[in-house]
Structures are given as structure tokens and as C-alpha cells.
Amino acid sequence: MNSLELSLVLCLSSLAAGLLGALTGLGGGVVIVPLLALAFHIDIHYAIGASLMSVIATSSGSAAAYVREGFSNIRIGMFLEIATTLGALLGAWLATITPTKGIAIVFGSILLFSAAVSNRRRPVPDPNMPADPLASRLRLNGSYPVEGVRQHYNVRRVPLGFGMMFGAGTLSGLLGIGSGAVKVLAMDEAMQVPFKVSTTTSNFMIGVTAAASAGIYLSRGYIDPSLDMPVTLGVLAGSLLGAKLLVHAHPNKLRIVFAIVIAALGIEMIYSGITGRL
């Protein structure tokens, strides 16, 4: 394929990935690396670079839509970004010393994990639970609209959530993904943040986390302009289109199908990693 054909094919498949990611809420970034590495035989370092760029584009591009809903908690996001950005620095450094095989196996495991948690029942926290004293001192407790009334919530287990966020940042820097699944899990399960708040806050955090490893990727030559151009534009267009369609879509079945695709890609990544085919 010459570069014109390759750009077109990459752009269209990235568009499909971004669209599915937005419609299912699972994020398109998570399938970009397996798509590039397995289907196009692109070196995994270029693939994670392109994926990271598309993750930043998606996070920033969809933020305006999330903001209108008034669910995100800017203080939780900013405080936890200390953990995710530090983790991202560690992850980006690990990416430069981890052999391709290792990256592929960790990546496959994260895909399996993302697929597994995508259909879990998300907890609805009890608003009368006492807050973590640390959460009160950091003013993390907030409120969000429920049927037109603002419902207060208390944040719990801040150190645990902070630690999990460091892990999410490390994975983001190592694999070039947003690791939204881990971020949401840390806020839902550990910190007992209502899921509407955790989803939108996580989206906000993804771009900042990814920007922390982007500088290191850039200086290591992972950011290839001719490859990242079609991928980033494709994913961005797909995710914006998906956000527009979401109003009328019924994504439950689609989410299950996409979760199965993600799981299959996970197994393929682990297999390719172990057999050294990447």
C-alpha cells in the first residue's frame, strides 16, 4: 500500500474504533494499539504513540459535551491528576525499557480486564455515608443533579483511590491508552463517587494524564506524524459522531459485542506477545 491508500484505510478503521468507543463508553483508544499492531503489523512503539495522541484528542474533544451535563467534579479530577501524571511518567519510562513482548502481554491483560468490568453493575453510593476526613479537608465532596435536584455525595477512601490512580497513570504511560476503565473503577469502588460523576471526571483526567507521557514519547521518536495524522483525525471524528448519535442509540447489545471484540483482541495480543510475533 502506498501512503495515500494506507492513510485512507487507517483513517476509516480509526473512525470505526472511535465511533464504537464513544457509543459503548468503553473508549476507542483501547482498540487502536491492537488494530495497528495486529492488523497493520505496525511496530508497537509507533502504535502506542498514535493511540496516545488519539486518546488526548478524544478526551479534549468530548469534554465540552460532558461539561454541559454538570456532573464532573473538578477538584476530585485535579487532585487525582497528581497521581495519574506521576504514574504516567513512570509508565512512559517503563515503555522505553520494556521489550515488545512484555508490552503486548500487559496490554492483552488490560484488554481482558476492560472487557470484564464493562458490564458490571455499578454501585450507587449511600449519600449518608460519612466522608473520609481527608476528602473533607481536600474539599472533594460535591453534588450532582438527580432528576433536577442536586444530590450531595461524600468521597471515601482517598488514599486507596489515589494509589489506584497512580496505577492507572502508569498503565496509560506504558500502553498509550486512557485507562478509563481503571480510573472509573478507582472512583466507583474505592472512593464511592456516583458513577455519573466518575465517568465524566475520568474523561477530563484522561487528556491530562496522556499529556504527561506525550513529552517523553515525543522525545523518544514514538510520535510519527504521517501515521498519527490519519489515526488521530479518524478517532476524533468517530468519537464526536458517536457522541451525537448516542442520544438515539441503545448501546447495551453493542456494548456486549464490543466487549467480546476487546476480549478477543486481548487474547490475540497475549498470544502474539508470548510467541514473539509482534
Next chain:
Amino acid sequence: MAHRVYIPSDEDDRKLDAHIGSLLRAGTLSSAFVILLGGLLYLAQHSHDKPDYRHFHGVSPQLHTFSGILSGAIHGQSLAVIQLGLLMLIATPIARVLFSVIAFFAERDYLYVVVSGIVLAVLLYSFIWH
């Protein structure tokens, strides 16, 4: 409840959110425009190239640094123009954090001036380190 719970001023926070939302949107759309421009230029000049992404050899060092990217973009080199767009894309969330530092300062929320200042420092470190 065992202790008093502080409720942040939701109204202020939502106004801040709205500003941040438009900042991010503007940053993303202008980066995408520059990337597209560079991309069209690249395809016009190099549509018959057969790029090799199978083996990692790293991007040319000129496209690693701000000065290299800027001077390339000014001279109309298509890859440098795309890279400039990607740099703008990376800069967008960083600008968001910088904006938060200023906004928290205006709200006299000094605790969060420090919190967002730490995040900004980590982000800048990542860029200036190499």
C-alpha cells in the same frame, strides 16, 4: 454525620467547568485543523511513498524538538506541520491545567492553586526533561 462537610461552591465550579470545556474544544479543533492541513500537504507530495512502520527506527530527530518542529513548519514541510498540530493537541490539556491554576487563584482557593500547580509542574517536567 460525624464531622462537618464542606460543600464547594458548585456555581463557581460549574462556571469554571464551562470555560474549561470551551477551551478544550477550541484547542482540539484548531489542532485537528493544523493536522489535517499538514496531512493534505503530505499526501499531495508523498502519496506514492511506501512508509515503513513495521520496524522501529524512531522519528527523525528534527521532529522531536520545539525548535525543529517550528522551523520545519514555517518552511512548509508537511511532516513538521502535522507534528505542530500534534504538539498543539498535547498542549491543550496542559493549557487546561494552567487555566485552572489561574482560576483557583482568582477564587482564592489556595489549596487548589497548589494542587493544580503540582500537576502543571509534572506536565512541564515531562516536556523539559528531555
